[in-house]
Amino acid sequence: MKFAILAFLLTLIVTPSFATNTEKQKAMNDNPALTKTAIFAGGCFWCMQSELDAMKGVIKTVVGYTGGTIANPTYEQVSTGTTGHKEAIEVTYDPAQVTYVQLLDIFWSNVDPLDAGGQFCDRGSQYLAAIFTADDTERQLAEESKAKVQKRLGQPVATLIEPAKPFYAAEGYHQGYYKTNPLRYKMYATACGRKDRLGDVWGSTATPPTK
Numbered sequence: 001m002k003f004a005i006l007a008f009l010l011t012l013i014v015t016p017s018f019a020t021n022t023e024k025q026k027a028m029n030d031n032p033a034l035t036k037t038a039i040f041a042g043g044c045f046w047c048m049q050s051e052l053d054a055m056k057g058v059i060k061t062v063v064g065y066t067g068g069t070i071a072n073p074t075y076e077q078v079s080t081g082t083t084g085h086k087e088a089i090e091v092t093y094d095p096a097q098v099t100y101v102q103l104l105d106i107f108w109s110n111v112d113p114l115d116a117g118g119q120f121c122d123r124g125s126q127y128l129a130a131i132f133t134a135d136d137t138e139r140q141l142a143e144e145s146k147a148k149v150q151k152r153l154g155q156p157v158a159t160l161i162e163p164a165k166p167f168y169a170a171e172g173y174h175q176g177y178y179k180t181n182p183l184r185y186k187m188y189a190t191a192c193g194r195k196d197r198l199g200d201v202w203g204s205t206a207t208p209p210t211k
Contacts, residue, residue: 035059036095038103039066039132039164041086042111043119047189048089050178051110057098062090063177064169066132072168081124088132090167100138104145105208107131108159112201113149116158121192130160139163148210153201 042048045063052061065073068084078085091103111129112119118127131146133139142161150157169175178185189195202209 034094034096035092036100037134038091038093038100038138039088039134039167040091040103040107041067041088041128041130041132042107043087043122043127043129043194044188044192045087045089045170045174046177046185047194048107048110049176050185051106052089052091052103053176055098055103055106057094057096057102058091059094060092062092062167062169063174064088064090064167066165066167067130067162068165071166075171075174078126081126083126085168086126086128086130087170088130088167090169100141101145101210102208104131104142105210108145108149108209109202110198111159112197113146113157113159114153114155114201120194120197128160129158130162132162132164134164145210152209 040048049061049063052058064087065078065083065085066088067086068078070077070083070085073083073085077083078087093103113129115129118124119129131142133142139161146157146159146161149159173180
């Protein structure tokens, strides 16, 4: 769906070069044992990446696919909705600066947890919101946060909580898309109605969704 929205722009906008965050990357390389990873699916992975990259303590994000049974899937395969995979994001973070619970808050504030058919304008199982947990501790924290969200919204939460499966990085042109193609990204996010729907769900309050 997102490429259908953007197709008419492909020959109109010049793509800028992508600058990596060398400071965060150096921190990860210098202290790999001090970092942890978390995996979330929140619809279009372009949009989740822009929000998580901005969070203090997040060292690196990689968009990709997980949850299915096909190894090394392509975007075209996942887009059919038949692979079991979801568009997802793997977050490498410094737990001394940001906790898993804080990452969950960012996740919830950027998804529509009431949507059981996709996220925003993107429809299909490949766009379902989900939290992929690596162990019992993450699962408990995810379940607790989901219960708080359901209590706050007063409606059943459709967001899935599943055991983590192999994560496959997406093609290079998807990585950091909001940076490499800022105009296309902005037009997609606006046309998809993401901001308006998040406002409808969460309101204008600055308190985290799980508070």
